[in-house]
Amino acid sequence: MADDNLPGGMSLRPESMLCFDIYATHHAIGQAYQPLLSEVGLTYPQYLVMIVLWDRDGQSVGDLGARLDLASSTLTPLIKRMESQGLLERKRDSSDERKVRVTLTNAGRELKQKASHVPACVARAFGLSMEEFVQLHGMLGKLRASLRNARVTGTA
Amino acid sequence: MADDNLPGGMSLRPESMLCFDIYATHHAIGQAYQPLLSEVGLTYPQYLVMIVLWDRDGQSVGDLGARLDLASSTLTPLIKRMESQGLLERKRDSSDERKVRVTLTNAGRELKQKASHVPACVARAFGLSMEEFVQLHGMLGKLRASLRNARVTGTA
DNA sequence: TGCGATTTAGTCGTGCTCGATATATACAGG
DNA sequence: CCTGTATATATCGAGCACGACTAAATCGCA
Helix, strand or coil: CCCCCCHHHCCCCHHHCHHHHHHHHHHHHHHHHHHHHHHCCCCHHHHHHHHHHHHCCCEEHHHHHHHHCCCHHHHHHHHHHHHHCCCEEEEEECCEEEEEEEEECHHHHHHHHHCCCHHHHHHHHHCCCHHHHHHHHHHHHHHHHHHHHHHHHCCC | CCCCCCHHHCCCCHHHCHHHHHHHHHHHHHHHHHHHHHHCCCCHHHHHHHHHHHHCCCEEHHHHHHHHCCCHHHHHHHHHHHHHCCCEEEEEECCEEEEEEEEECHHHHHHHHHCCCHHHHHHHHHCCCHHHHHHHHHHHHHHHHHHHHHHHHCCC
8 A cells, every 4th residue: 555645646755755855955055065165164054144244244143043044042152153263243232232233354254255166166066057046946935935824824 | 246256147145045045945844844743753854764764664774874865973863862762773783783773663653654644734835736846856856966976076 | 714994883072953941121001 | 210021132952963083893805
């Protein structure tokens, strides 16, 4: 008998499950970034934080969390590690002492140039055509939107 | 000036980068599974291990690692936690004492039924048509294959 | 046979991630 | 002004993930 009555040839074999696809792809992307990023002394999550700050400096911890979908319990230690590496500074917002503004140091800004080869390098390793790239981006966006909606509505 | 000269409108904004897409989708899928899996007392990685074992019992730690792309340093403690929960047993292979065979207990086998609603539940939350589902699966597989190949070849 | 190389798990330290919780600041109504 | 509530960040414990290393078993070949 079939393991489960799932639509359209789905089975419980991990290779054929979308969740496993995403899991494995996430994994593989991390592996692809790791050697490039270790040259500039960043982890992958730290790199994401830098990208957000390079785009706009001086954001609060909450702003970073909203962009990256990370909680303060993740960001606070991560940012502190980056602060101790001299990439950024943390200081309370003078007009709202609850907020912590994160600003890049010179070293943090300079790292943008040192890491400028990374995106193209990885994009090349992806081996996707521009059309596939756009298609994939669109579907993943739709998938996330569905998941966001399902969470609010409840899955039952 | 533009941040980087990347093909086809790519920029460093995280929302438009594919790596961020995968990262965020992985994240969102984890969040979708979490409430369903916590009902049956599993984490997401533990669920993946169970899926592999439900498919074929008695695999070695190395077999599980090959299927899930995880190192022994990740799997050993993870499997030990599952053993202490009574889901499986670890015993050395009598014909090759280096290997550790992981076999399900009755409780572990029974959990398959208790968790049988999970895949359809999540698939529903994905909100993708069957066509999109297949397309996405294909592109992610191609992406992983490219990354695997690039890692061997070297990215420079 | 015996010894070096390979394979297989496991250990350790570091870092990321979460949920639950704590603390401090800001705000709003009386 | 004071008090209760909301917001922003931080802390804590657990689990996951990796690379570097160790230990033990197996294999291969002289």
